Amino acid sequence: MFYLSVISVEIGNVYIASSSKGLVKVSLDTGEFHNWLKSCGEEYMWNDSKNEPAISQLTDYFKGRLREFDLKLDLDATDFQMSVYKALMEVPYGHVVSYKDIALKVNKPGAFRAVGGAVHRNPLPVIVPCHRVICSDGTIGGFAYDIEIKRKLLRIEGVIL
Incomplete structure (x- = not known):
């Protein structure tokens, strides 16, 4: 249910x-x-x-009053996806990382495309902050939703790209 x-x-x-x-x-x-x-x-x-x-x-x-979520999660994901989601949840509010940074964090240095795939399939955007992942060159990169939503989420956190 x-x-x-x-x-x-x-x-x-x-x-x-x-x-x-x-x-x-x-x-x-x-x-x-x-x-x-x-x-x-x-x-x-x-x-x-x-x-x-x-x-x-x-x-x-x-409303800008919460920086860290404290919720019970029921994620249905592969081990690799779970490692990516755990790494995403460690990215602090107001900070960004690259897909390569996450690949290194999960001990899969060449897997930045696979990281991108896991990020794209994130079932809990905002809670598992996939909007905090950008390209290594500093550009905003992709987002499973409208890219303008990603920009707005980053602006809420004080990040301007």
């Missing part, structure tokens, strides 16, 4: 899904969220009370 919520913030709607174990999905796009929901084959219900910690912390983040 998934518990769903939606909040409206500066960048638009943020969709949230959790299980009894923790946060499963955060989406910054309506269509992507609905496609994910169709593909997961689970039962679901809209229930803000089950998602209150995520709603509260995400709201505070977007």
Whole structure:
């Protein structure tokens, strides 16, 4: 069973899904969220009370009042993806790193493209801060959502590229 919520913030709607174990999905796009929901084959219900910690912390983040999340997560990922997500969660608020930096951190120095793939498939953007990853040359790089959303997330944290 998934518990769903939606909040409206500066960048638009943020969709949230959790299980009894923790946060499963955060989406910054309506269509992507609905496609994910169709593909997961689970039962679901809209229930803000089950998602209150995520709603509260995400709201505070977007208002600039929260720098670090403290939420139970229920990530379904490969070992490699989990190592990348763990490394991403160690990138401090207001800082950026390169795909190469993350590859080095997970002891796969030549795997920066694989890191990019894992970052792109991150099911918990903002919580697992994939927006903090940029190209080695200092350019903004890609993002699973609109690149302008990545810029806005970085601006919230005081990063201007």
